[in-house]
Amino acid sequence: MPATIRDVARASGVHISTVSRxxxxxxxxxxxxxxxxxxxxxxxxxxxxxxxxxLITGRTCNIGLIVADIANPFFPPLIKAAESQARxxxxxxxxxxxxxxxxxEEELVRALAKQVDGVLLCxxxxxxxxxxxxxxxxxxxxxxxxxxxLPAVVMDVAQGARLAIxxxxxxxxxxxxxxxxxxxxxTSKEIRRSAAAAARTAGAxxxxxxxxxxxxxxxxxxxxxxxxAGVTAVLAYNDLMALGLIEGLHGRGLRVPRDVSVAGIDDxxxxxxxxxxxxxxxTPTAAAGRAAVDMLLAYGDDRRTTALINLQTExxxxxxxxxxxxxxx
Amino acid sequence: MPATIRDVARASGVHISTVSRxxxxxxxxxxxxxxxxxxxxxxxxxxxxxxxxxLITGRTCNIGLIVADIANPFFPPLIKAAESQARxxxxxxxxxxxxxxxxxEEELVRALAKQVDGVLLCxxxxxxxxxxxxxxxxxxxxxxxxxxxLPAVVMDVAQGARLAIxxxxxxxxxxxxxxxxxxxxxTSKEIRRSAAAAARTAGAxxxxxxxxxxxxxxxxxxxxxxxxAGVTAVLAYNDLMALGLIEGLHGRGLRVPRDVSVAGIDDxxxxxxxxxxxxxxxTPTAAAGRAAVDMLLAYGDDRRTTALINLQTExxxxxxxxxxxxxxx
DNA sequence: CCCATTAATGCAAGCGGTTGCAGCCGTGTC
DNA sequence: GACACGGCTGCAACCGCTTGCATTAATGGG
Numbered sequence: 001m002p003a004t005i006r007d008v009a010r011a012s013g014v015h016i017s018t019v020s021r022x023x024x025x026x027x028x029x030x031x032x033x034x035x036x037x038x039x040x041x042x043x044x045x046x047x048x049x050x051x052x053x054x055l056i057t058g059r060t061c062n063i064g065l066i067v068a069d070i071a072n073p074f075f076p077p078l079i080k081a082a083e084s085q086a087r088x089x090x091x092x093x094x095x096x097x098x099x100x101x102x103x104x105e106e107e108l109v110r111a112l113a114k115q116v117d118g119v120l121l122c123x124x125x126x127x128x129x130x131x132x133x134x135x136x137x138x139x140x141x142x143x144x145x146x147x148x149x150l151p152a153v154v155m156d157v158a159q160g161a162r163l164a165i166x167x168x169x170x171x172x173x174x175x176x177x178x179x180x181x182x183x184x185x186x187t188s189k190e191i192r193r194s195a196a197a198a199a200r201t202a203g204a205x206x207x208x209x210x211x212x213x214x215x216x217x218x219x220x221x222x223x224x225x226x227x228x229a230g231v232t233a234v235l236a237y238n239d240l241m242a243l244g245l246i247e248g249l250h251g252r253g254l255r256v257p258r259d260v261s262v263a264g265i266d267d268x269x270x271x272x273x274x275x276x277x278x279x280x281x282x283t284p285t286a287a288a289g290r291a292a293v294d295m296l297l298a299y300g301d302d303r304r305t306t307a308l309i310n311l312q313t314e315x316x317x318x319x320x321x322x323x324x325x326x327x328x329x
Numbered sequence: 330m331p332a333t334i335r336d337v338a339r340a341s342g343v344h345i346s347t348v349s350r351x352x353x354x355x356x357x358x359x360x361x362x363x364x365x366x367x368x369x370x371x372x373x374x375x376x377x378x379x380x381x382x383x384l385i386t387g388r389t390c391n392i393g394l395i396v397a398d399i400a401n402p403f404f405p406p407l408i409k410a411a412e413s414q415a416r417x418x419x420x421x422x423x424x425x426x427x428x429x430x431x432x433x434e435e436e437l438v439r440a441l442a443k444q445v446d447g448v449l450l451c452x453x454x455x456x457x458x459x460x461x462x463x464x465x466x467x468x469x470x471x472x473x474x475x476x477x478x479l480p481a482v483v484m485d486v487a488q489g490a491r492l493a494i495x496x497x498x499x500x501x502x503x504x505x506x507x508x509x510x511x512x513x514x515x516t517s518k519e520i521r522r523s524a525a526a527a528a529r530t531a532g533a534x535x536x537x538x539x540x541x542x543x544x545x546x547x548x549x550x551x552x553x554x555x556x557x558a559g560v561t562a563v564l565a566y567n568d569l570m571a572l573g574l575i576e577g578l579h580g581r582g583l584r585v586p587r588d589v590s591v592a593g594i595d596d597x598x599x600x601x602x603x604x605x606x607x608x609x610x611x612t613p614t615a616a617a618g619r620a621a622v623d624m625l626l627a628y629g630d631d632r633r634t635t636a637l638i639n640l641q642t643e644x645x646x647x648x649x650x651x652x653x654x655x656x657x658x
Numbered sequence: 659c660c661c662a663t664t665a666a667t668g669c670a671a672g673c674g675g676t677t678g679c680a681g682c683c684g685t686g687t688c
Numbered sequence: 689g690a691c692a693c694g695g696c697t698g699c700a701a702c703c704g705c706t707t708g709c710a711t712t713a714a715t716g717g718g
Contacts, residue, residue, distance in 0.1 A: 002466060004703090004704055004705085005704060005705060006704080008704095011680075015667065015668050015669075016668095016669090016704090016705080016706095017667075017668065017669080017705095017706075017707080018667060018668080019705095020704095020705065020706060020707085021666095021667090021706090021707090022708095024705095024706075025706095025707095026665090027664090029665085029666070029667080030665080030666055031669085033666080034688085045465070047439060047442070047443075047466065047704075048702060048704085049384075049443045049545070049703095049704050049705070050443055050444065051380045051383060051384060051389075051443045051444050051704085051705095052384055052443075052673090052703075052704035052705045052706090053704080053705055053706075054378060054380060054673095054705095055378075055381055055384065055672095055673045055674065055703095055704080055706090056672075056674095056704075056706050056707085057673090057705090057706065057707095058673085060380075062440070062444075070399065070405050070408055070409070070424070071402070071405035071406070071409065071598075073402070076399050076400035077400070077661095079399055079426060080399070080426065080428065083425075083426055083428070084428075087433075092425065092437065092440045092441075093423060093425065093426075094423035094441075095399070095423070095424040095425065095426070096421065096422065096423060096424065097408060097409065097424070099409065099412070099413075104416075108421065110376060111379065111391070111421045112421075113376070114378045114379055114421075114674095115378045115379065115380050115391075118395070129528060136374075137331060137374070137376065139578075149683090172695090186403065187408055202535075216598065241475075241536065243602055244602075247602055259674045260665075268402075269400075269545065270599065273545060273573075273576055273603070274574055274602070274603060274604070275603070275604045301351070327556055333673090333674055333675085334674060334675060335674080335675095343697075343698090344697065344698050345674090345675080345676095345698095346675095346676075346677075346697075346698065346699080346700095347697060348675095348700080349674095349675065349676060349677085350676090350677090350696095350697090353675095353676075353677095354676095354677095357695090357696075357697090358696070358697080359695080359696060359697085362696080362697085363695045377674085377675075378673090378674050378675065380674085380675095381673075381674035381675040381676095381703090382674080382675055382676075383675095384673095384674080384675070384676095384702095384703045384704065384705095385674090385675060385676050385677085385702070386675090386676070386677095387703085387705090421717095443704095513702090562718085633702075659718105660717105660718095661716105661717090661718095662715100662716090662717085662718105663714100663715080663716080663717100664713100664714085664715075664716100665712100665715095666711100666712085666713085666714100667710105667711085667712080667713105668709105668710085668711075668712095669708105669709085669710075669711090670707100670708100670709095670710105671706100671707090671708095671709105672705100672706090672707095673705085673706085674703105674704090675702100675703090676701100676702085677700100677701090677702090678699105678700100678701095678707080679698105679699085679700095680697105680698085680699080680700105680702105681689090681696105681697085681698080681699095682695105682696085682697080682698095683694105683695090683696090683697105684693105684694095684695095685693085685694090685695105685711105686691105686692095686693090686708105687690105687691085687692085687693105688689105688690095688691090
């Protein structure tokens with residue numbers, strides 16, 4: 001059995017409170033006593049039980065981070081940035097994956113609730129009202145969704161979608177498809193809204209297909225509808241879908257970008273390594289991770305800041321988009 | 330403040346022990362009392378504090394999962410499989426990422442130690458002795474490393490590396506490079522040992538370069554040494570490096586597989602989507618995740634099983650390898 | 659020489675739960 | 689009518705730790 005504070009107290013001949021103070025308020029204990037206690041602790045392999053400590057202090061120094069799909073390369077940069085930011089403040093990040101499942105999401109928030117000081121909820125799939133309810137049980141910062149009254153960090157995908165559509169219409173495309181994301185995704189709604197507006201402004205048709213799984217397979221599946229629709233360009237909900245789309249279009253004899261232009265959103269690391277390299281909208285995921293952690297840690301100070309951080313996005317033009325093929329004119 | 334067991338007891342006019350039993354041993358409490366208690370609990374929004382419960386039961390129903398790099402697509406399938414297996418046994422998985430850093434690794438194991446029932450340590454970078462020491466503080470199952478006396482799940486990368494080298498020599502290659510993985514990686518050592526043996530058997534030269542970061546960038550960096558060495562084939566520590574290598578070789582005017590054959594290890598989902606599609610060694614990551622969870626959960630029953638599970642690997646030939654270019658003959 | 663101050667430590671309550679034990683009550687048995 | 693028994697509930701100790709307060713001894717000032 002692991003050594004407890006009592007074992008250390010017994011071994012060093014002091015009261016447990018002195019041992020406690022040796023670790024959490026060293027300046028309050030005499031230097032000789034302290035070294036003796038530390039020696040005993042070291043020898044017994046004693047480690048304070050953080051869970052027990054949290055029970056009384058109310059602070060765990062842990063942060064929960066819930067993502068829809070850990071396999072989606074969009075998240076790792078966010079997670080890593082959050083981790084390094086948390087580490088700066090002496091906190092640890094526990095990540096949990098929900099498999100795009102709203103039920104699992106709720107369950108995980110509750111499972112984490114008492115073991116962390118707060119939860120970062122990334123790209124949640126559950127309803128706003130449920131999120132609001134959960135936010136009463138544990139400090140919550142929502143990422144990639146805007147809910148009035150809750151602190152949130154969002155990326156301006158509306159702007160990004162507009163830029164992407166403008167890019168495509170600028171290349172002459174007038175018949176464009178939007179491969180939408182999963183049901184329940186705020187981001188997908190935003191993209192859809194903004195893309196539709198941008199297409200209308202440019203006098204282009206926008207065909208929306210979906211909902212689709214935000215994965216390569218989702219893109220592969222969407223390729224069918226896109227190919228049949230006979231559009232000359234597609235904007236995908238994310239890069240993974242865009243890559244799946246490219247693959248699926250190839251399978252139907254359509255080359256990218258010669259026959260169809262494809263643009264994604266997220267600018268995952270991979271987009272630079274595929275052939276053709278993907279034209280996409282870069283989202284500042286690392287900045288979002290950092291901002292979310294900062295927001296959560298600031299929670300304690302002036303409760304209910306309910307700040308909203310909206311991070312700019314940027315169009316990155318690479319090789320998967322080009323002018324309209326002549327035959328389509 | 331969130332409702333505690335005492336609030337519920339007060340509201341329903343029973344002792345806290347009855348409330349406790351209502352949740353953890355319902356059959357012991359009268360059905361009327363139970364419904365009343367549940368109603369009060371519901372109304373107050375009471376949720377048992379799992380951390381407090383763990384303090385006395387010693388069981389958290391959480392499992393820690395530590396990986397070297399969450400951004401490496403090798404891990405997500407493992408993580409997801411572990412999650413779904415854990416869920417079957419009513420446990421939750423907390424993932425933590427160490428950024429390939431041995432120090433962070435140790436720190437995270439300790440941070441998790443008391444909040445989980447055990448830790449799955451995947452592809453650890455720290456020393457065997459430290460791992461052995463940690464295993465005395467918390468039940469540990471090691472993945473991708475074999476340490477005598479500790480339960481472990483490994484993939485037979487030695488077999489995989491042999492298959493890959495045999496594949497390459499079978500295509501006529503006699504001058505092969507191995508882009509090794511990071512320092513501290515057991516897997517990398519295994520691959521190196523086995524690849525060297527296989528090359529020797531086939532009468533081929535094996536040039537080892539490294540250590541390299543197990544990422545695209547690591548592959549990009551290794552491309553230089555590989556190009557200069559003038560080999561006709563490369564086996565990379567993992568697929569990410571293989572993709573980086575292909576990119577780097579292209580940058581130096583070498584086409585894959587026309588000029589140089591490249592094989593990877595892991596068979597990440599991506600390998601099917603790149604052009605050329607990657608020849609690689611498939612590792613059963615999902616099976617490893619499941620097995621590791623099962624092993625950890627079986628820990629309690631007959632302490633110190635110290636089982637070792639060795640999962641078979643398989644060569645997947647795609648497009649990135651071909652026969653030796655004529656000019657090299 | 660006495661008292662106020664300060665530094666160091668002990669005491670005990672309590673964080674939110676669980677659980678062995680004891681007590682209560684109503685029932686069936688002999 | 690005494691008794692054993694089973695179902696239900698309360699009591700209190702305890703998990704490992706923190707922290708306000710009391711206690712003690714040593715120090716300095718007047």
